[in-house]
Amino acid sequence: MMSLGSPLIHLRESDESPVAFSGLCWPEKPDSEIDELAVKSILARRDRMAEAFAGIRFHQGLDNFIRGLCSLPAMDALRLFDNAWSAAVFRWPPRHVIDDAPFEPDFTDRIRWALACAAEQPGASAAIVVPPPLDQKLAYLYFPNRHVLLNVGEGPVAIAREERLIRLTNADGRCFTLPQGSGSIPAGKYAASALWALEHAAGWPLLNGIPLFMKFSPGPPVPPEEARKTRVVITEALELLQAVWPAAKAFAERWVRGVLVLPYSGCSRSHTSVHAPQVLMCSTESASKVAEALCHELSHARMFLVLERDPILKNDFNRTHHSAWRRDARPLLGLLNGVHAFLNVCRYYQRLQKKDPARWGKECDFVLKTQIPKISVTWSYIQQHAVWTGTGERVASDLDAAVREICR
Numbered sequence: 560m561m562s563l564g565s566p567l568i569h570l571r572e573s574d575e576s577p578v579a580f581s582g583l584c585w586p587e588k589p590d591s592e593i594d595e596l597a598v599k600s601i602l603a604r605r606d607r608m609a610e611a612f613a614g615i616r617f618h619q620g621l622d623n624f625i626r627g628l629c630s631l632p633a634m635d636a637l638r639l640f641d642n643a644w645s646a647a648v649f650r651w652p653p654r655h656v657i658d659d660a661p662f663e664p665d666f667t668d669r670i671r672w673a674l675a676c677a678a679e680q681p682g683a684s685a686a687i688v689v690p691p692p693l694d695q696k697l698a699y700l701y702f703p704n705r706h707v708l709l710n711v712g713e714g715p716v717a718i719a720r721e722e723r724l725i726r727l728t729n730a731d732g733r734c735f736t737l738p739q740g741s742g743s744i745p746a747g748k749y750a751a752s753a754l755w756a757l758e759h760a761a762g763w764p765l766l767n768g769i770p771l772f773m774k775f776s777p778g779p780p781v782p783p784e785e786a787r788k789t790r791v792v793i794t795e796a797l798e799l800l801q802a803v804w805p806a807a808k809a810f811a812e813r814w815v816r817g818v819l820v821l822p823y824s825g826c827s828r829s830h831t832s833v834h835a836p837q838v839l840m841c842s843t844e845s846a847s848k849v850a851e852a853l854c855h856e857l858s859h860a861r862m863f864l865v866l867e868r869d870p871i872l873k874n875d876f877n878r879t880h881h882s883a884w885r886r887d888a889r890p891l892l893g894l895l896n897g898v899h900a901f902l903n904v905c906r907y908y909q910r911l912q913k914k915d916p917a918r919w920g921k922e923c924d925f926v927l928k929t930q931i932p933k934i935s936v937t938w939s940y941i942q943q944h945a946v947w948t949g950t951g952e953r954v955a956s957d958l959d960a961a962v963r964e965i966c967r
Contacts, residue, residue, distance in 0.1 A: 579957035583861050584902065586810035596864040597814065602633060604640040604649040611649065611669055620688045624677045639680065643764070643817040644703045647771060647835045648672050651867065655876050657893050662774060662834045667695045671771075678718045678725045679704045688718045699770065700727075706741050706764045708755040746787070757783065760793040766817040766838060775832035776819055776840060786820040789843035793818060796849035803910040804854070807903075811853050814860060815839050831856040836863045847911070847922065854907040858900045871895075871951030880944070883933035891944060895958070898938050901930045902961050909965075935966045 582591025609629040616622060631639065640649070648664040649672075677688055679702055697714030701707070702725070709727065717728040723739040735754055738744065744756040758765045766772040768783035780786070800808040816837040821828045829841035829852035837860070841852035865871065875892040882889040884897050905927055912923035938958070947955055 584957045584961045586806045593861050601640050602636055604645055605636045607649040607651055618689050621677055642703050643837045646837050653833045659832050671700055675700050675702045689715045701769050706757045710753045758787040760790040761797045763815055764817045766819045772819055775835045777830045781820050781822050789820050792843045792846055795846035799846050800850045803914045807854055829856050831859040836860045854903040855900045858903040869950040870948050871954050873946040883937050894937050894941055898934055901934050902965055905930050905965050931966055938962045
């Protein structure tokens with residue numbers, strides 16, 4: 560994405576496009592085409608939000624706030640919708656899902672977002688906002704700017720905004736006051752565990768413990784108390800990535816909006832959900848493996864941005880293809896995603912090996928000798944079987960050049 564202090568970058572709409580997607584195969588500078596697609600994706604959430612709430616009437620204060628969001632200027636929309644919470648509840652549903660369970664946020668998920676958003680955004684109504692009765696229990700509110708989780712029971716909940724404070728009153732009469740800003744409440748549980756100020760790692764929110772994000776995890780993530788112990792490892796991973804591949808680190812900072820720590824049970828684990836693409840999910844056994852996960856998973860995130868707008872294969876979703884990385888039969892797009900991700904993994908290890916061969920040489924040799932033949936064989940197979948769309952031909956051109964570079 561971009562610095563919020565910078566002007567909105569030009570969004571190209573011309574049909575005259577370069578052969579390759581700049582910023583797709585390898586992370587590049589913020590003015591790459593992939594970064595432009597990221598901006599468009601964020602702005603599209605505003606339209607998705609308008610569609611989701613169309614025709615629904617709320618308490619007047621909340622109703623006026625939601626209607627006002629529909630006409631936000633671009634930079635204001637970027638500020639508001641550039642977070643993992645809004646991405647999960649207002650991202651356009653993907654055309655196809657390969658490795659994730661189908662997900663569509665329910666009305667309660669969106670009400671939670673709207674209430675927290677109305678409470679935290681400058682210019683929101685200072686009037687008390689009370690949602691209508693819900694079919695489901697409201698249960699909790701998550702305030703992303705403050706990174707605070709609040710147990711509110713069945714609901715409704717009243718919210719009053721002041722200049723630097725949010726005051727909330729639950730249906731049972733309990734009251735809470737939240738000061739402004741992330742970290743304004745020291746991390747920990749308060750008010751008999753009703754209020755939970757969560758942790759950050761490397762500036763990113765740790766999302767373990769927020770119920771919505773559990774829906775995207777491949778198995779249970781570690782408990783929040785355990786996740787907080789990984790903060791140093793995640794910070795060291797970013798420092799390592801800065802040392803060996805600054806462009807990858809810069810893209811991670813532009814893109815990632817939260818981390819979900821997965822348990823480590825003898826082998827590294829990582830995942831990117833098409834439903835929550837700005838959330839990094841990974842185990843945290845070492846800084847080098849977290850840095851690898853960033854390179855691997857953010858390659859998927861960049862490909863998601865292309866697929867969000869256009870298909871790249873005409874014969875992509877039949878699970879009939881053998882994968883060099885998995886035992887189950889895969890759609891051809893799954894093989895292509897594997898090539899793209901492991902190209903980035905190999906580029907990372909090549910750079911790591913060059914940076915400090917005495918320290919990292921053995922680990923790097925093992926990964927490169929294992930993965931490069933798989934990339935080469937799989938890419939040859941894809942070229943024999945793929946039926947590309949016009950967009951896919953551009954992706955194929957980019958990947959072909961990268962395979963030749965890595966596998967030479």
